[in-house]
Amino acid sequence: MSDHHHDHASEPGSPLAETDLRVRALESLLVEKGLVDPAALDAVIDTYETKVGPRNGARVVARAWVDPAFRARLLADATAAIAELGYMGRQGEDMVALENTPKVHNLVVCTLCSCYPWPVLGLPPVWYKSAPYRSRAVLDPRGVLREFGVELGDDVEVRVWDSTSEMRYLVLPERPAGTEGMSEEALARLVTRDSMIGVAKVEPPARGGPR
Amino acid sequence: MNGVHDMGGMHGMGPIEREEHEPVFHHEWERRAFALTMAAGFLGEWNIDMARHARERIPPARYLASSYYEKWLLGLETLLAERGLVTRDELATGRPRGRSSPGRVLKASDVGRVLLKGGPARLPERVPPRFKPGDRVVAKNVNPVAHTRLPRYARGKRGVVDRDYGVFIFPDAHAMGLGKKPQHLYSVRFAARELWGPDASPGDAVYVDLWDDHLDPA
Numbered sequence: 001m002s003d004h005h006h007d008h009a010s011e012p013g014s015p016l017a018e019t020d021l022r023v024r025a026l027e028s029l030l031v032e033k034g035l036v037d038p039a040a041l042d043a044v045i046d047t048y049e050t051k052v053g054p055r056n057g058a059r060v061v062a063r064a065w066v067d068p069a070f071r072a073r074l075l076a077d078a079t080a081a082i083a084e085l086g087y088m089g090r091q092g093e094d095m096v097a098l099e100n101t102p103k104v105h106n107l108v109v110c111t112l113c114s115c116y117p118w119p120v121l122g123l124p125p126v127w128y129k130s131a132p133y134r135s136r137a138v139l140d141p142r143g144v145l146r147e148f149g150v151e152l153g154d155d156v157e158v159r160v161w162d163s164t165s166e167m168r169y170l171v172l173p174e175r176p177a178g179t180e181g182m183s184e185e186a187l188a189r190l191v192t193r194d195s196m197i198g199v200a201k202v203e204p205p206a207r208g209g210p211r
Numbered sequence: 212m213n214g215v216h217d218m219g220g221m222h223g224m225g226p227i228e229r230e231e232h233e234p235v236f237h238h239e240w241e242r243r244a245f246a247l248t249m250a251a252g253f254l255g256e257w258n259i260d261m262a263r264h265a266r267e268r269i270p271p272a273r274y275l276a277s278s279y280y281e282k283w284l285l286g287l288e289t290l291l292a293e294r295g296l297v298t299r300d301e302l303a304t305g306r307p308r309g310r311s312s313p314g315r316v317l318k319a320s321d322v323g324r325v326l327l328k329g330g331p332a333r334l335p336e337r338v339p340p341r342f343k344p345g346d347r348v349v350a351k352n353v354n355p356v357a358h359t360r361l362p363r364y365a366r367g368k369r370g371v372v373d374r375d376y377g378v379f380i381f382p383d384a385h386a387m388g389l390g391k392k393p394q395h396l397y398s399v400r401f402a403a404r405e406l407w408g409p410d411a412s413p414g415d416a417v418y419v420d421l422w423d424d425h426l427d428p429a
Contacts, residue, residue, distance in 0.1 A: 016238065030251065033309075033310050035254060035296060036247060040318055043322035048245070089328060090325075093330065094376070112217055113263055113266065114279065123245075126233065132224040154412070157414040159415070160415075162219065166333075
């Protein structure tokens with residue numbers, strides 16, 4: 001894994017500094033022309049940085065694990081079931097939940113662009129939008145999963161879902177063993193973004209970890 | 212269009228690079244480029260399919276060398292110029308030559324409501340489906356220069372309709388300004404071996420969302 005947090009935007013003459021200037025120029029141009037309201041830009045950014053993210057999806061998954069009636073509703077009409085928790089709208093207008101089982105593993109990709117269920121997972125990580133993932137997820141899903149540390153047996157069917165339409169897919173991962181009796185809130189803390197894309201499994205709680 | 216954006220099945224793109232504790236945005240300009248795209252989209256001058264098509268038209272070498280939000284920025288500049296909201300001269304100089312008179316501008320107080328409402332692609336039109344779950348279909352072998360959501364790797368391949376999602380906007384028409392062309396959208400299951408040959412894992416499958424106009428009976 002790489003760790004590239006450094007912001008090169010401040011280095012004069014770098015391509016990022018150029019992009020930075022270009023975006024600033026475009027924003028001031030659009031504001032001066034009366035096409036955008038800067039306060040609206042701040043509100044959009046704040047929504048996706050602080051309000052919408054994978055914790056939403058984790059709550060959906062945890063609810064499905066503890067409430068069989070909700071799970072049934074989620075698998076029958078994910079849009080309506082997810083809306084029960086208040087998550088809906090942009091890039092999640094029509095949702096489908098895909099249930100992982102010991103015999104079926106679902107994996108979501110968008111080969112043509114970067115479609116992703118924003119209301120439940122937030123904005124996608126860089127790797128999901130990258131050429132390596134988009135090119136290989138459909139051709140070699142088992143190899144991709146291996147890179148993420150998931151090794152599946154030949155008896156498991158891998159289903160790759162290419163998000164070519166406005167349907168948005170959320171993987172319902174398997175509930176890990178050893179979580180009986182855990183609260184819905186504690187279960188939600190176990191659920192990772194990657195498990196809801198289908199590139200990871202949900203790990204059981206570490207011994208002595210949060211309960 | 213057979214662009215480099217249609218990358219399902221390509222080799223040589225390298226390892227998948229993950230970042231631990233990845234922030235939502237890596238730079239301030241990414242925040243602004245994202246929000247500018249959302250706010251400009253609200254003007255109603257183009258639809259989401261046109262926006263995707265604008266990004267697909269980025270020349271291939273530049274597309275591959277650009278980050279996600281750089282592509283958004285390039286796509287936004289293309290759309291603004293093509294719709295006449297800004298001129299290429301204004302984009303180059305950053306200086307406005309006059310105000311536009313937009314139909315609707317996104318206000319901060321409307322952002323929450325607008326994002327929760329979304330932009331549904333599902334349509335109320337009653338159009339009969341051409342296929343039903345279980346039907347064997349073949350994805351058309353077509354190579355349109357225009358926008359299409361039928362990926363190259365599925366063209367000419369045989370699959371089975373898994374689900375009928377109902378009536379939706381047809382993006383291949385919508386992106387080109389040819390209307391919504393309401394029709395059924397399906398999830399079509401293609402066996403991995405049908406797509407990739409005998410080396411693929413025998414039980415695995417790829418599900419692709421395709422519309423009536425993409426499919427023929429097999």
